[in-house]
Amino acid sequence: MKIIADENMPNVEKLFSALGDITFANGRSLTNSMIKDADVLLVRSVTKVNKTLLEGTSVKYVGSATIGTDHVDLDYLKEVGIGFNSAPGCNADAVADYVFSSLAHLYLNKQLNWLTSTIGIVGQGNVGQCVAARFAALGCSVVAYDPYTECAIQGVKLGSLEEVMRSDIISLHAPLTYTGQYPSADMIQGDLINTLQPGQTIISAGRGGVINESALMERYRALNGKLNLVFDVWDQEPTPNLSMAAICDIATPHIAGYSKQGREKGTWQIYNSLCEFFGLSVKSRFYDAVSSGSIEELHLNCELSRIESLSRAMLSIYDPSRDSNRFHQVMSSGSVSSFDWLRKYYVERDEFNTCKIIHPKYQQALTSIGFSE
Numbered sequence: 553m554k555i556i557a558d559e560n561m562p563n564v565e566k567l568f569s570a571l572g573d574i575t576f577a578n579g580r581s582l583t584n585s586m587i588k589d590a591d592v593l594l595v596r597s598v599t600k601v602n603k604t605l606l607e608g609t610s611v612k613y614v615g616s617a618t619i620g621t622d623h624v625d626l627d628y629l630k631e632v633g634i635g636f637n638s639a640p641g642c643n644a645d646a647v648a649d650y651v652f653s654s655l656a657h658l659y660l661n662k663q664l665n666w667l668t669s670t671i672g673i674v675g676q677g678n679v680g681q682c683v684a685a686r687f688a689a690l691g692c693s694v695v696a697y698d699p700y701t702e703c704a705i706q707g708v709k710l711g712s713l714e715e716v717m718r719s720d721i722i723s724l725h726a727p728l729t730y731t732g733q734y735p736s737a738d739m740i741q742g743d744l745i746n747t748l749q750p751g752q753t754i755i756s757a758g759r760g761g762v763i764n765e766s767a768l769m770e771r772y773r774a775l776n777g778k779l780n781l782v783f784d785v786w787d788q789e790p791t792p793n794l795s796m797a798a799i800c801d802i803a804t805p806h807i808a809g810y811s812k813q814g815r816e817k818g819t820w821q822i823y824n825s826l827c828e829f830f831g832l833s834v835k836s837r838f839y840d841a842v843s844s845g846s847i848e849e850l851h852l853n854c855e856l857s858r859i860e861s862l863s864r865a866m867l868s869i870y871d872p873s874r875d876s877n878r879f880h881q882v883m884s885s886g887s888v889s890s891f892d893w894l895r896k897y898y899v900e901r902d903e904f905n906t907c908k909i910i911h912p913k914y915q916q917a918l919t920s921i922g923f924s925e
């Protein structure tokens with residue numbers, strides 16, 4: 553079996569070398585002629601998987617080690633009978649960690665009390681539910697908009713997009729879609745954005761293109777900069793609008809899902825799906841393929857308040873300002889490859905669930921935000 557794999561996918565040698573010959577390639581520059589005689593294509597979100605790439609090749613199966621599938625022409629694959637799997641939920645915890653760490657950063661830098669804020673979430677899939685469940689477990693008031701969902705998870709109320717947009721903290725987790733009954737492309741634009749009021753926070757870690765950046769920049773100026781903005785995904789990747797990035801409290805290069813475990817789980821899920829597709833037996837175990845964390849246990853100072861304790865705990869495992877500072881430094885070089893460079897050489901972080909934080913009073917709250925029990 554001839555396998556072509558994105559060079560930025562972890563553990564490919566370890567899991568797939570027993571199944572065939574692997575050639576690594578830069579996912580963004582894969583072409584039809586490079587994959588002519590391949591049987592399997594292993595990709596990430598930067599490869600446009602469509603007729604142009606696949607027509608006339610011998611590819612029988614495509615695995616994308618990602619949650620999002622907007623880079624894949626699913627209808628075409630179905631039409632020509634090429635097997636496909638993505639990795640649903642693989643980095644949902646990582647994205648939830650990113651959302652909460654960003655709020656911890658906003659608490660320490662702007663005194664944003666995220667624990668007493670109202671929360672609005674767009675999209676109630678694996679990521680949206682994970683984020684919503686953490687807030688609900690902390691006792692926050694959570695409203696979610698998802699036109700394809702009728703039942704909310706415990707502690708979460710379903711509401712309209714307008715209702716969600718009135719929340720103190722709005723977190724976007726819808727996929728990018730252009731078709732269907734409720735396409736999400738440019739879904740949050742002019743009228744909705746103009747309802748934003750001073751002090752509100754927007755976190756965009758789903759896909760760029762769901763929120764209109766120009767309208768948001770205009771509203772930001774009209775409110776004299778009194779919005780908190782956390783952006784991980786951009787309308788124009790890999791060349792994001794740096795004027796948009798400049799007004800963000802946290803600006804990162806599409807790495808919300810880049811925990812060590814999240815990326816490894818993506819490859820692991822694809823390995824399992826491929827084995828099932830070709831009728832092969834699964835030889836590797838989950839615990840050989842997905843790392844444990846580097847810090848097992850931390851003790852928090854008992855004198856700290858609840859919000860300070862939770863915020864400090866999160867930042868001790870992952871501080872997104874690290875990635876935001878690096879983003880501004882590297883992107884300012886003006887090179888078109890900067891965005892991909894930041895992602896390729898990302899210093900991976902561990903998920904909260906790999907570490908136990910000890911605090912006599914706030915143990916349960918720490919578990920609610922995702923730390924190990």
Ligand SMILES: NC(=O)c1ccc[n+]([C@@H]2O[C@H](COP(=O)([O-])OP(=O)(O)OC[C@H]3O[C@@H](n4cnc5c(N)ncnc54)[C@H](O)[C@@H]3O)[C@@H](O)[C@H]2O)c1
Nearest residue numbers: 619620675676677678679698700726727736757758808809
């Ligand atoms: N920044 C990152 O690193 C990162 C990481 C993982 C996922 N993502 C993005 O986040 C998206 C969501 O991830 P997920 O795991 O929850 O996906 P999912 O497929 O499990 O769920 C998506 C949910 O969004 C809902 N939805 C669809 N259209 C909508 C609309 N117009 N308005 C509101 N909700 C809508 C669906 O009904 C579904 O419940 C992915 O599609 C991906 O694009 C980004």
Ligand SMILES: O=C(O)[C@H](O)[C@H](O)COP(=O)(O)O
Nearest residue numbers: 596597598618619620809810
């Ligand atoms: O959809 C996803 O899973 C994420 O957006 C993913 O983290 C994107 O990472 P990439 O595939 O671009 O490396």
